[in-house]
Amino acid sequence: MTSSMNLGVDDQMELISEYYPEFYAKMVPQQGEAKPRRRRRKKSKGDDGGGGGGGGFKKRKLSEEQVSMLELSFGDEHKLESERKDRLASELGLDPRQVAVWFQNRRARWKSKKLEEQYSKLKMEHDSTVVEKCRLETEVLKLKEQLCDAEKDIQRLLLERCTDGVSSNSPSTSFSVEAMDPVPPFLGEFGMDGIENIFHFSGINYVNQGLEWANLYI
DNA sequence: CGGCGCTAATCC
DNA sequence: GGATTAGCGCCG
Numbered sequence A: 001m002t003s004s005m006n007l008g009v010d011d012q013m014e015l016i017s018e019y020y021p022e023f024y025a026k027m028v029p030q031q032g033e034a035k036p037r038r039r040r041r042k043k044s045k046g047d048d049g050g051g052g053g054g055g056g057f058k059k060r061k062l063s064e065e066q067v068s069m070l071e072l073s074f075g076d077e078h079k080l081e082s083e084r085k086d087r088l089a090s091e092l093g094l095d096p097r098q099v100a101v102w103f104q105n106r107r108a109r110w111k112s113k114k115l116e117e118q119y120s121k122l123k124m125e126h127d128s129t130v131v132e133k134c135r136l137e138t139e140v141l142k143l144k145e146q147l148c149d150a151e152k153d154i155q156r157l158l159l160e161r162c163t164d165g166v167s168s169n170s171p172s173t174s175f176s177v178e179a180m181d182p183v184p185p186f187l188g189e190f191g192m193d194g195i196e197n198i199f200h201f202s203g204i205n206y207v208n209q210g211l212e213w214a215n216l217y218i
Numbered sequence B: 001c002g003g004c005g006c007t008a009a010t011c012c
Numbered sequence C: 001g002g003a004t005t006a007g008c009g010c011c012g
Helices: A009-019 A021-027 A064-076 A082-092 A096-167 A195-199 A212-217
Strands: none
Touching: A064 A082, A064 A096, A082 A096
């Protein structure tokens, strides 16, 4: 899984570029057409920007004061025009290039932090949406049950009216749900004979067809 | 030329 | 191991 053990041409070039930058610059004309991707190595600059004490030559790490000044400036404005860059650089005793790099890296950090925040916000929204969806689904289930019960009630009452209508001569006038008797009249007297013939035509059970058919009779 | 993405190197 | 500094290539 590790490719760090085999030294290819690029790796040799990396070493060359690290230790002999000028030679490397001559060797590689930068505009190679058949160059997909080059690996590169650090050049170790010998100068120390006047930070804390320490080792001989491989040192960087800006001082706390430099960083806080840069942060202050970054808080003012994320972009860095060259005038401000030069001013900051001379104020802080840094290479303008360092200031530019610092701003670039700072912007990158800021961006990834913002992305992280957006992600967690979106995730929270998504989670609560999932919960709400679940809630709505159970509510739909409950309402469907209620609807089913209500249809059954209506069908039962219609059935009672029908059987009532068979015996009287005004079958389908002034039927209102509010006016329906909680206790169905006449059912005990007539029994259930013939009811299936009324509500089952040619094998279709109209009792389970929903409300549409019932509306025709109301 | 400056910004950005990617990445290596280094620090802690 | 994450944070910081910096090099390199590419794009507008």
